Amino acid sequence: EDQVTQSPEALRLQEGESSSLNCSYTVSGLRGLFWYRQDPGKGPEFLFTLYSAGEEKEKERLKATLTKKESFLHITAPKPEDSATYLCAVQHPGGSYIPTFGRGTSLIVHP
């Protein structure tokens, strides 16, 4: 069973159609939750770190939030250039503080 579950697996949006991606986790003692963006043929690129429930971080059209068992990546009025795979990872004592990744959400934004 995955410790980090991302949903949906794939998401297609029209340009300007806001939506949210979910990352839920089952680990205990969360030290940090990370969001990354990965473009085809490239390595993941860091977006945000969240540390505690209630925390929020924003960058352009992206806003990440954290509760005790899940995180959301909200995408407001997306553009085609936001198309990518979004990865979530958690850092916790049981994993020797090495980040454990989810399977990702593939986002396509149509013009």
Place this chain on the structure above:
Amino acid sequence: ETGVTQTPRHLVMGMTNKKSLKCEQHLGHNAMYWYKQSAKKPLELMFVYSLEERVENNSVPSRFSPECPNSSHLFLHLHTLQPEDSALYLCASSQGPGTDEKLFFGSGTQLSVL
């Protein structure tokens, strides 16, 4: 040159070949990682070198052998691979243990085993 650099970008090898993947980081970090990325699967940690200590995923076959001569360079030696080893191999670095383990990734080596 900045960030994390991986070479080669693409590699095709037969099952009897021996090859090595190279990674170099220019960020002054203390930890370096090898991850395997296969379609529809989470990134799978293979090895971590942090302050000269090595942590490894016990499920990684012995046909993969890491080497970390210093904090800036990381190698993954490959020998007698299987077709199921075909994947994107990603190198990453971070500041090190006890810190925010924000990872900086290279662009990866796309490996095909014939």
